[in-house]
Amino acid sequence: MTIKTQYRIMLSSTVLITILITLMFILMKGYSEKQFENRSEETLREYQKAMSEGRLDQFKVDETFMEDIGVNSVVINDEGKIIFSTIPSLVQDDDFFTSIKSFLSKDSPGFRYSIGMISRYMRDFDDDFLFFIREREKQDILSFLGSAKYYILSAFFVLLLLIVIIYSSIIRSIVMSIVKLDNETRNISPFRLDKKITVTGSEEIQSLAHSFNLMRSSIRTANIRRSQFIMGLSHDFKTPLALIKGYAEVMKSGQQGINTGEKNYIEIITSKVDQLEGMMDDLLDFISIDTDARNFSFSKVNLLKWLSYFISRSKSDAQLLGKTITGDIHIEEKKVLSMNDKLVERALDNIVHNALRYTGKNGVVTIIAYEASKDICIAIADNGPGISEEDIPFIFDSFYRGSPSRRTQGMGLGLAVVKSIIDLHGWSISIDSKVGHGTTFQIMIPH
Ligand SMILES: Nc1ncnc2c1ncn2[C@@H]1O[C@H](COP(=O)(O)OP(=O)(O)OP(=O)(O)O)[C@@H](O)[C@H]1O
Ligand SMILES: [Mg+2]
Structure with missing residues (x-):
């Protein structure tokens, strides 16, 4: 697999997990039971306030909230008479307990409704009571979403675990192949230029290893050429040097009638030729270790x-x-x-x-x-x-x-x-x- 593909997998899983988290938050926020309770309590307080200030006619339950979760409200006084209702079939001034009974009976369309969140709020009221009546269908959706929340949550954790595993295995494979490449390249020395670098893992790293191998073999070829050049040159130098030394030796033997001063010069020539020959030998030795290492x-x-x-x-x-x-x-x-x-x-x-x-x-x-x-x-x-x-x-x-x-x-x-x-x-x-x-x-x- 290429690093690019691995990177894409990592990126898309990050996007996926972000979407999932956002979705989870939306769902949890929009349909939480807690929210319903809070909003109901808020409404109740408003009702209580409107009543104490004598402006009950202005009291209104937030419609969007009601629509969202199918809440209707009915207010009854301490005699059990309906004084406010958002359900048309529960008529004002009717007896609440009788009407709600028939409203919720099997044959009535009110069967779709159920009374919710009463007891909790009733405690706060001395005079009138506020009932919240919820549409069953929507309530079912709510409870379904409530339970779905846990499925989503567990799916989220499974996915998160999966992504962590994918991430770590991708990163591990990249790091391992880089470490291997690093070790292999460190082992390249002038004497191991013929040793091929082998790496497994991402295609890019393998291609990098291939480039290293090309570089290694071209250095090796260049080294061999350089050595051959120096060896050839040293060999070519040695012949004239040997001749110079030979002629100098002949002159020094005095056959040609040379004086002492000239003899000294000839000795200098001989010693410098020796020095040059010594240098050539050093150079040849150096080159031979560098190139023929495997033959030792x-x-x-x-x-x-x-x-x-x-x-x-x-x-x-x-x-x-x-x-x-x-x-x-x-x-x-x-x-x-x-x-x-x-x-x-x-x-x-x-x-x-x-x-x-x-x-x-x-x-x-x-x-x-x-x-x-x-x-x-x-x-x-x-x-x-x-x-x-x-x-x-x-x-x-x-x-x-x-x-x-x-x-x-x-x-x-x-x-x-x-x-x-x-x-x-x-x-x-x-x-x-x-x-x-x-x-x-x-x-x-x-x-
Ligand atoms: N023991 C030492 N003390 C001080 N300087 C040193 C010592 N050994 C090496 N050097 C320094 O290191 C340099 C390189 O040493 P190297 O043996 O490679 O070359 P060289 O002695 O100059 O020449 P060659 O060895 O080819 O005759 C020397 O020129 C010298 O300056
Ligand atoms: Mg030296």
């Missing part, structure tokens, strides 16, 4: 053993640079994780190398691992310069470099690779850094 295999790794090895290797790397790495692991001995150990090593390497690279001479890097209730946490902290608040939101973007680092060598790909690897594993990474107070990267692994 996962295996079971003993986390404690693996981390201990990683920390000891990093310690020797740090020693070469004259810096210190300390490790603090609190992981259960048998804890096993499913991961691509080569990629995870690369990710941790990138973070550790950044830490070593950006901290000063007395840089200290600490690697901590512990098990929390829901996650295993691996934190890599340094006492370096920290990262400014403006840079932090972009730090995992490819080719983004923090403002102080732009003058140094690098492409701004290290953390983008880290993020891709972490995402590929379904883990999460966060950063806590303050300028002048060091940086901590925290990897959370659900277990």
Whole structure:
């Protein structure tokens, strides 16, 4: 069903219930017994007033009221003589009790009438009495409407219940499909671009899911094209770079009789070519993780053993640079994780190398691992310069470099690779850094 149809159902049921409520009020108002009593009492008071003021000839019962509910009035004095009547067959000055008897007898047209509402009002009168005589037919209608009122009331509540059920099921179905769509779209990551979004429910939501799917597959195609372009370009760059390096090596070997100054220039050329080649390799690695994610295999790794090895290797790397790495692991001995150990090593390497690279001479890097209730946490902290608040939101973007680092060598790909690897594993990474107070990267692994 479309949301439009569901909306129409809701709208028409609202209109229906409004009509029903209005109808109920009209019926209850127009024909209520209570109203009849109130109006009768009012009339009686008026009669009493007119009588005490001696203007009984002006006294008149409201005709519309009488017509509506078929009320006639007859006034008798304390001798039982009729002194006022709206029924032609009950003639003035006749004895009321005799005439009413024949008036209401089976053979008389007055049979259609019945005496109502007498006792209640008689109590108030010392002298004259006022009788209200109601037409039976109309009285029947009144009592029918009186009982119909309860049917209408129960129908109203049943309908109300039905409408509440319809409303809640419509709203529930819309909300559920939106929530499902939200969850499915959240799961789209660079590595899950081939996963189709499936949603049940309203046609509009399904069509939205279809549009998302079109968008997802066009992003995927664009990604593949971009990767192929970069791979091709890097490959084409590599050949001339290798040749430049080769010629430089030949010149450096001194066969061509070059002087020391020239030798220095050739060395600079060779190192810059190495740098360019390194950058090309980084770029290729980054692209291959981004596009070939599905081709990476996962295996079971003993986390404690693996981390201990990683920390000891990093310690020797740090020693070469004259810096210190300390490790603090609190992981259960048998804890096993499913991961691509080569990629995870690369990710941790990138973070550790950044830490070593950006901290000063007395840089200290600490690697901590512990098990929390829901996650295993691996934190890599340094006492370096920290990262400014403006840079932090972009730090995992490819080719983004923090403002102080732009003058140094690098492409701004290290953390983008880290993020891709972490995402590929379904883990999460966060950063806590303050300028002048060091940086901590925290990897959370659900277990
Ligand atoms: N531990 C750190 N301390 C201070 N700044 C850091 C730290 N780690 C990363 N940064 C900042 O984050 C930026 C992005 O890091 P990233 O590793 O992605 O790129 P890079 O190190 O500049 O270049 P590449 O890694 O490609 O050689 C860096 O330029 C640097 O400004
Ligand atoms: Mg880096």
